[in-house]
Amino acid sequence: MASEHFDAVIVGAGFAGIGAAIQLKRMGIDNFVIVDREDDLGGTWYVNHYPGLAVDVPTTTYSYFFEPNPNWSRLFSTGSEIKQYADDVADKYDVRRHIRFNVTVEGARWDEDAKLWRVNLADGSTIDARYLLTATGFLSQPHMPDIPGITEFEGRVIHTTAWDDTYDPTGEKVGIIGTGATAVQLIPELAKKAADLTVYQRTPIWVVPKVDFRFSERSKRLFARIPLTQRIIRAITDTIYELMVSVAVLHNRQTRGRFNIAAGDLAKMFRFATIRDKELRAKLTPDYDFGCKRPTFSNSYYRTFTKPHVHLQDNGIARIESDGIVNNDGSKTTIDTLVLATGFDLWEANFPAIEVIGREGRNLGKWWRETRFQAYQGVSMPYFPNYLSLASPYAFLGLNFFNTMEYQMRHMDRLFGELKRRGATTFEITEEANTRYLDRMTELLGDSLFLNGSCATARSYYYNPAGEPTLLRPMSTKDAIREASEYPITDYSIV
Structure with a gap:
């Protein structure tokens, strides 16, 4: 069976995948495909639709910064509204035509000779792409309890x-x-x-x-007519949560x-x-x-x-x-x-969600477990050229996923912009930069609740199986966005 060829493949059609697709389009890359195992987009907001589902972060904050939504019905919107927001954004930015639903990815392997990722699908077919982006989310693999009987x-x-x-x-x-x-x-x-x-x-x-309340129809009209008013409310909710x-x-x-x-x-x-x-x-x-x-x-x-x-x-x-x-x-x-209501298998089944084999046969999941969970700025790992993992250790910023996506899009902009400027086709984070970043994250976490508080009985998914709180990127959104916009481009080997 012949392989299809794309400039990029994105695994996952949730908010991370949609954001990555929008960023690729901004950079002039339109020959890409998004594959998702579900039959609709939205990720966890499509999969989950149980009674009472609602966001636990104000929706003024829980949204793309570049795409405010004046139509939220209340401060903490329902799951169906969040799903509708995903649909609306995907349609506005022409992302939906790139998505293939009911496609399960079994694994991806870097072909060193061809300088391509070979992405293997469950139906036996293969997709070839120069760039691989996994946007599988942190909450994508349901946890089934192991209870006798x-x-x-x-x-x-x-x-x-x-x-x-x-x-x-x-x-x-x-x-x-x-x-x-x-x-x-x-x-x-x-x-x-x-x-x-x-x-x-x-x-x-x-x-x-x-503390929840409805937005009146007058408020919605005001938000639509004068977007700055909604920006002000977002600035307030952002500041509260950041603090x-x-x-x-x-x-x-x-x-x-x-x-x-x-x-x-x-x-x-x-x-x-x-x-x-x-x-x-x-x-x-x-x-x-x-x-x-x-x-x-x-x-x-x-x-x-x-x-x-x-x-x-x-x-x-x-x-x-x-x-x-x-x-x-x-x-x-x-x-x-x-x-x-047993949640998700965050570490064992999700890091990574698919098997990823990089340069010299390095298996990402095995490497993480044999060394330490690590990722430069929460997206890149050495020995994995042309690969960005948007759900990695040190990726998540506090309580709001959209802030995470914001800095990741900035990271992509700087990286792919440099590739275009040089006429280059291959990037890989250096081991030195990765080690330096890991040491810095470890040092910053030393001030955190997870290493100073009484957390032993919490059974928190913030901790990996080795007991390290490596899910969070321990810095403010402002600092993460600044670093994603200004990191030394020499941290990457670009060919």
Whole structure:
């Protein structure tokens, strides 16, 4: 089967893939293809559509800076609105025609002689491209819990990433495993209809009140007519979130965790005001510092547990039987439907999401695990020419993915601009620059909450299997964008 040839291939049609495509077009590269295993674009905002789904960052901030949306219905918009935003941006920038859906990538290998990436697809075909960009996201591989007997359950099993929109829990006995950010949104919705709801908690989550409000039609018209007004609101929400991350996470040692203590006190008062049962309150109280695991916002989560038909089970699951769940204390809960809000397999299945073989046969996943998780500015690795990984160690900036995409697009602009200026076709980050960057990130993380706070019991996805908090890029958005725009071009070997 003959291979197709492109200047670039992008794996993933979520917001990272769309942003990368827009940047390629800006640089005059139009001969590229985006491949995605799903049948529509939007990434996690297409895959996830469970009841209660909403963004947990204000949508004034959770959007491309260059493409504000005046039509948000509220400050924390619903998942369907975020998906619509992805559609609108892809259409406006003519990205959709480059996308091929229902295409699964099995792996990619660098061909040293041809100076091309050979991208192998599940149907046996191959795509050749000069440049490879993986935009597979951080939350793309669902985690399935390894619980004895889970395959023996005879009732309905639903993972939140594969929600059945026809499912109606009315009158059912429902068990839900997980109390992360997804569960915080879903549990109150299930409780509205289920006859009985049992929540299985391994690790409590920090929850604070959600200050949400609707945008009036007058506000939307104002945003559309005078975009600066929406920019001002974004500047406010950006500043608040940047300050939170900077004080509570990045400079935790200098601030001695005072912000984390204050935020924890807010959550504590919220629990106390909502839940009068002292024992229940204790079960819902985390024993790790605020911020070690991503906290979340909800005005209904705690209140849901005060309802007589909602039960919190926190002593662990021994096994699952055909009609229910047996707890570690020997008791059994009979259920009709099992909901898995067990999140994503971030490190084992996602770094990388596909097998990537670089120069001299270096396997990216194996190299990361045998050395350390590392990536220059969160995008480049030595021995992987013409490759940018947009979901890598040290890539994610705090709470907002779009800020991450912003600096990555700037990085692409500088790099591909230099290639065009020189008439070059191949780039590769040098080992010296990569090592220098890794050492600097390690030093900066020394001031962070993750190395100074009490995080041992958080079971946070910020930490890789070796216990290093290498998901986050420990700097402000402003600094990351500046570095992406001004890094020494000599950090790359360009041929």
